[in-house]
Amino acid sequence: MARYVMVVDLEKCTGCQTCVVACKMWNGLGPGIQRVTVVEKEEGEYPNVRRAYIPKRCMNCKDPQCTKVCPTGATKRDDEKSVVTVDKDKCMGCRYCMMACPYNARTFYKHEQWYHEEPSAWEKKRYKEHTEGVVDKCDFCISRIDSGLKKALTPGVDPDATPMCVLSCIADALHFGDIDDPESNVSKIIEARGGFRLLPEMETDPSIYYLPKRTGNEADKS
Amino acid sequence: MKKLPTYCDQCYNGPDLFRAVVEDGVVHSLEPNETCEDISPAKGKICVKAYGLIQKLYSPHRIKAPLLRTNPRKGRDEDPGWKEISWDEALTLLADKIGKARGLDDAGFPKMAVIMGQAASPTAYSGTLPALLSAIGNIDYTLGAGEGIKCYHSEHLFCEYWHRCFIGAADTPRAKLVISFGHNTNASGGVAGVRRHAHARESGYKRIQVEPHLSASATTSDQWIPIKVKTDAPLMYALIHILTREMDRNKSCDLPFIKRRTSSPYLVGPRGWFIRDKKTKDPLVWDSAANMPRTHSSLDLKDAALEGEYVVSGIEVGADGEEWEHEEVSCKPSFQLMLDFMEEYTPEWAAEICDVSVETIRNLAAEIVEHAHVGETIELCGETLPYRPVAIILGKTVNNGPGGYQVSWARTIIAMLIGALEVPGATIGADQRMNRPHHDRWSSVWPGKDGFMKNFLNPTDKASWPASAQSRTRFEQLLPLVLNTGWSPFLGPTTLGWLTMNSEWSGLPRTTAPDVTLLYRANPALSMYFPEVMEEKLASLPFFACIGYTIDESNYFADLILPDHTDLEGLQLFRIGPSIHSECFWSSYGFAIRQAAVDPVVNSIDLTDFSTQMAERLGILEEYNAAINAGIVSGVRLKNEYVDNELDPATLHSKEEIWDRLCKSSTAALSEGSDEHGLDWFKEHGFYAVNYPEIRHFLHPVMVRWGLRYEIPYQENIRRVGEQLGRRLKENGMEWWDEQLEEYAAFPKCEDFSEMWNMECEMAGADPDDFQFWLINTRSMQYAWGSNAGMPLMAEAAKHVPGFKGALINKTVAQEMGLEEGDIMSIESSHAEVEARAVLREGVRPDTVVFTGQFGHWITPFAKDLGVPNMNTLIGPNKKMLDAGGSLSDVVKVRIQKA
């Protein structure tokens, strides 16, 4: 049993969207479907403006809302790896989970669309991996974790056992590992730098920790 | 699943190494290549653009076979009537045209021109094309798009002259303070730049971003100073004023560095030239210890005076060798002259111009001094070097166009004052492009005259100055600082080349259009200023062939379009490391392979096959093979002291054979004969690299080794060059460059350069007050350099980038004008009008609007539907706005209304 969590270092994220596209390519996602989004948020008034880039994805909560509302049992939590998954052979596409997810992190994989007038060879090959009419979301690249664990690799340390977004991040803003292991990379980072989670009032015990920014924008006060 | 190592070099920061994951003959995905973690500054990671390569490969909008134009009339409204033809037909036609276009035309210009896009990238994809072009000979490269007018022009020219700094970079991992004047690292710094700054934030460096809008880089900075557009130079001058005139120079300045490593002590005579020893003609300095003048290199020199006024005898040498002998004449050290010169540039003066408070300016100066660690040292590669962890980096529009010289000079002077030049933690040159060799900074430094490093400027003396132009931009005549090496033709002034083609412009003589123009991966109709002029010129080219990817705004005017392989289809060995352009400092250097991940998707060609076949058709196969043997392609001779892999010049070789031999000779050269790896080895391992000592990224040790001084602060030679150039031009009746000549001053005079754009309005007959906004441009990582505008995937990725969908405007100001998010605005300059969606943000000055990237496409598939305008459209041709390098800034005054 491990509790895999992701740590997002807001200090390092530059909003470049590399993780978004790397995820889309690895997981073969169609147009408009982003398991990861990096939103830009601005606060304050000129010249005292602060901006942040906030990467968002399924929080793979320990106490998720989505699993409770799912009428089919398709959405469930894999307690072994502490990841919430959607069984694409069971989901009937009612989308109740999408309403229930406080993080708005789920997408309905509906009628296939192409990026261009006709599907490319890549689209023809990759979209087959998805089931139409069911709900899609980030599962921490559980297939990579699974195949990595089978090879005795450590998720978050060995590339082949690490989620693609973490692997692809050019700023090293994403970290992944087992928070139950006090020696793991994520445990140490969180211990050193603190961390907060989104919407704690939802009591979902999310598995993504955000590290606060040190650099603000103390604008010219003149 | 196969994983094939390859590289991406779509931007200036590469190549970045990665692996293509291939399954069932289709590229499944791309992944980082962690095996190069130890050698690459990008650690084997690739940015968002590279992940888009799959869509680029499979795009249905690719040109699927060679296209021949059937409609001879060219224009936006003319259907070219493209007809697919075979490669045999296409190459035969092109060879026929080029065969007739070798040599010079009656006006003395090469009959053939080649236009390349980004100065760096194409060579990473162009295979052996350089060998073909070398074999053809007599080609005008000066019409290239993107460079020459839109680059970091003044920084390229001046900073490479001063310290082999084509582009200045921060030694970020060791820096404690980085001040960025508009340098948008997070958008344009590539993987390496983004990583280095991200880690520096983590370890607590301070970054201050000075720019009119809160860019992606300001977002991750400690402080944002929203300065008025184009007033960076006054702010920097005020910083120099504070550091030198308000502060105690013994505390604020690194006086030993200034005395020993710069020309600050050189005495300047009454006519403004260095006062020199009558016999040796070496510049004199005043030795305070001995109370007498000595030559700058005198071994007896104890303490060179920086300040004061001294009576000495000597000679002054002016332009064209003119000499004045002086007896007992009063002279001041250059440094003292600089102190005098800086008197008027007070923080109060700057504050008013820059719209930045005096307090902020003083704080900035205090930060610089506080972080400079003057006197400290650091160990690097076993040597002890000064440690000055303050760096200043410059961005485009700041360091080119009017004020570009001033900014480049002031940045270098601030670095000089605190000794933070070319030492760990400080401002260092990323690389040198005009000076050779490109791949090693130390080797590019040689002792020259007057104790400075040797510079190979284009001659301005009467005997050597070329009275007739050899290229359409006349760079050999007009731009002494641009040199005349491989890169020089690309450094413009491209504007002149195009605007004078087949017509007169602002009194400049006409140039001829080349008989044959070959364009490679560029879109000048969009990326150059004055798109309407560009379209007209492109349409008038007698024979225009384009190596293209999709139909775009430039090749729409072509007679022949030749589709080449994309990144994931072609084959090439390319140099990696040790540094290029920006903060990509490798700890090794060597070669990496770009290999075909899959079979070609369309009937495109590998540029090596193209080049070989063209060489054969042109009957220049021997010259072509000889060029490859000589190392034109990868910088390595096929026959070197370790191996002999020379190609038989008379034979036609396959691309595999060519690259196999290049692989072997390159590895043998790198390993000094201990390794010799062929193409198959590279396809498996991806790259071969050997160690590059980190210390060689810093110029300081080699300056010490040669006993050299940086040629700052007093620009005696620049002034000489300018005067000589002025005389040559006058002698030849060329009076149209007089305004630009004013720039060649020993101390560049500073002013409010933003005023020039008000003047531009007035010249166009408009009231500058009617145009209340400054329109500027910013980059985004998704689009910078990648030619990605036609890719839906990039648009999807960019949707969270503020400003991508329209024009950024201050929220409060916009709302006062009745504008809401997404409203269509009319943006009008004194020259033209465009429309854009309003993107409301607080992070932009109330007097500034910002375009992101370069769009305005009207034929490129998908991109034409984005509805995002191009700022080039708004800028009118005006010679007054060109700086001495022929460069313009991406700035224009506009008025905005709700459409």
Place this chain on the structure above:
Amino acid sequence: MKQIRVESLLASPQDIVTFQSEWSKGGSGGLLLLALFAGNVGPGLYMMSFLMNFTVGMLVGFLIVAVGYGLPHLLFLGRKERFWRGMMHPDTSWISRGFIFANIFMGFACLTMALGSPMLANMIPESISIYYNPIGILSSVFAFLLAMYPGFLFASVRAIAFWHSFLLVPLFIVQAFGSGIALLLVLAHAPGVSLHGGEHLLFPEAIFLVTSALLILGHLFFTFSSGKAGRTSVMRLVSGSFKKAFLLGALSCEIAIPLAVVALTFVGLNKSMLIPAELIQLCGIYFFKYCFLNAGAYNEICSEQVFDSIYSHSGESRPFN
């Protein structure tokens, strides 16, 4: 199977708060709206008709549930062939529960109507037909549960403040009864149909209308004061893009007009005016459900408090929340 449009590719929520769209936008959203409406009116009509012993009303109520509620739900699903999986988790999911309520209701309603049918009267022995009332009551209990469960379904969605209110449970019940009476009164005027004591329904109808009005106002107040998302939802209804649908469509049609007409009949207005008023009320219920679905906004994820956390770094580690 088509190329994605540029606009939809670039769509990104610029709003601070994101509205849910899967249950409101496009053709499938319309199906869900229809089902929500039918799942309210159908059971209401059935219950009131059983109470009034109005067989036609019971039949119509049953049909509305079967056709208007069940079928659109089925069509709404992304994977229709797996509809049966929808009842696998009644332990936690209100969709499973509702599915089961609907099926049991339809079973008992069929039985009740069969037992009460004059056509089948001769074929059913008396020992069985005496169960008409108990089975009818059972069917009405499940009709009640069917009318009630959407209230719980929405109220349990913590992610969407405008829905996360247990006032929805009584509101949906009251709306079911109110709309049931409205449709019953309309049906009673159909040719060849007779209903005894219909006039006694006017007073309870008035009570339901007043209660419904109070519950709606209470819900708006409660959700408005719950935070930014709830406030944004309410503002979308009262001053935003759904202003007309809500103020004119929902509030006026569902409450104000019918209540006024019912009240006027007490002081002598011609009762024939009731029919259009009841039809308007049904439209009003439909508009209310329409507005209700469209006003569902997710709680703000990157709120100002989050910004405070982002910039909370004090140089020391801080406890997790």
